[in-house]
Amino acid sequence: MKTATKILLAAVSALVMLALIEAGLRLGYRFYADYNTEMWRYAVELKRLSANGKLGHEHVPGRAASLYGVDIRINSRGIRADREYEIPKAAGIKRILMAGDSLTLGWGVRHEDTCPRILEAMLNEKYPAGFEVINLGVGNYGTENELEAIKNNMELQPDMIILNFYINDIEEIRYPSGPAYWFQKNFYIYPFGYDRLVKLKNRGLDYREYYSSLYKDARLRDRFEKGLKEIADIARCGRIPLIFVNIPELHELENYPFNDINKYIEKTVLSLPDAEYLDLLPFLKKNPKHDLWVSPEDVHLNKKANKLVARAIFNRISENEYFK
Amino acid sequence: MKNIREFIKQNKWWWLTPIIVLSVLLAVLLLLGGDAAKLPFIYAMF
Numbered sequence: 534m535k536t537a538t539k540i541l542l543a544a545v546s547a548l549v550m551l552a553l554i555e556a557g558l559r560l561g562y563r564f565y566a567d568y569n570t571e572m573w574r575y576a577v578e579l580k581r582l583s584a585n586g587k588l589g590h591e592h593v594p595g596r597a598a599s600l601y602g603v604d605i606r607i608n609s610r611g612i613r614a615d616r617e618y619e620i621p622k623a624a625g626i627k628r629i630l631m632a633g634d635s636l637t638l639g640w641g642v643r644h645e646d647t648c649p650r651i652l653e654a655m656l657n658e659k660y661p662a663g664f665e666v667i668n669l670g671v672g673n674y675g676t677e678n679e680l681e682a683i684k685n686n687m688e689l690q691p692d693m694i695i696l697n698f699y700i701n702d703i704e705e706i707r708y709p710s711g712p713a714y715w716f717q718k719n720f721y722i723y724p725f726g727y728d729r730l731v732k733l734k735n736r737g738l739d740y741r742e743y744y745s746s747l748y749k750d751a752r753l754r755d756r757f758e759k760g761l762k763e764i765a766d767i768a769r770c771g772r773i774p775l776i777f778v779n780i781p782e783l784h785e786l787e788n789y790p791f792n793d794i795n796k797y798i799e800k801t802v803l804s805l806p807d808a809e810y811l812d813l814l815p816f817l818k819k820n821p822k823h824d825l826w827v828s829p830e831d832v833h834l835n836k837k838a839n840k841l842v843a844r845a846i847f848n849r850i851s852e853n854e855y856f857k
Numbered sequence: 858m859k860n861i862r863e864f865i866k867q868n869k870w871w872w873l874t875p876i877i878v879l880s881v882l883l884a885v886l887l888l889l890g891g892d893a894a895k896l897p898f899i900y901a902m903f
Contacts (some may be wrong), residue, residue: 701898731899
């Protein structure tokens with residue numbers, strides 16, 4: 534038998550086996566919502582690469598999906614919302630843009646349990662003016678993406694900008710392209726293999742080393758500082774207050790391992806004129822950490838944590854009397 | 858059909874090997890993944 538025929542036989546056998554594994558994964562994930570695969574599904578079903586290279590990626594307008602047990606609906610502006618926002622806004626309405634990543638988006642929590650919705654309800658209870666807190670959160674956004682998201686939504690005429698910062702917002706995202714992207718988007722084998730290989734490769738690594746290493750990179754710090762300054766400039770030019778909210782990493786709150794990073798973040802924010810800095814660590818550390826997680830494998834903010842964050846922001850807004 | 862059966866029987870290692878290799882790889886990936894709770898946010902896609 535010719536060697537070429539034997540090789541063809543081996544190739545067909547491998548393809549059949551891979552097809553069976555793919556089928557098994559698709560069937561298995563119908564019954565078990567693994568966090569990493571659900572995050573991949575979020576990217577595949579609700580996100581796309583943006584034509585704006587600086588924005589990087591964005592929500593697909595008008596899409597909806599059930600992810601990690603929760604429905605997420607995206608409006609025509611690419612915002613997680615169950616409504617549209619008028620332009621120009623109605624008379625008397627106060628708008629707040631809340632920018633951030635998947636924590637702001639409200640990954641793992643229902644729409645009404647997200648920080649923007651809870652904050653909106655608190656403000657509408659206290660003040661006579663109608664408030665709309667607009668959720669610009671998109672999973673895996675960093676400061677540079679959030680800057681572009683804010684720029685793209687200034688036509689909503691905000692009266693305040695809240696920038697929710699999380700420790701990995703300084704990270705640089707590498708975007709896929711070409712045939713590799715097609716494969717990554719269409720096969721469950723990809724997130725399964727990627728997730729397992731990352732875990733295998735990083736068996737000795739934990740979140741402390743990884744996040745700390747990001748802040749040792751001068752290039753990443755420089756990009757973060759420039760992005761932050763530009764956001765502050767936008768707020769100042771529009772004469773609208775900016776609140777920078779530092780959401781702590783939730784693995785270990787009591788003996789927080791990132792105090793040095795927090796000092797750097799605080800110093801950077803306070804070097805900007807008119808920027809307000811709100812550190813949420815003191816508010817959240819009173820709670821046992823697992824009380825705040827979406828699940829044992831997922832350290833996103835759960836319903837309780839979103840409420841605590843919204844309450845802290847609301848208190849700061851009230852104390853500073855931004856709105857009367 | 859008889860010829861095909863003979864062909865497959867005589868060249869079994871050519872089609873069994875990919876199945877064995879992929880099965881072992883699958884088992885390694887399933888069993889040796891790290892503790893998800895200690896890892897940072899690292900996503901398969903943006």
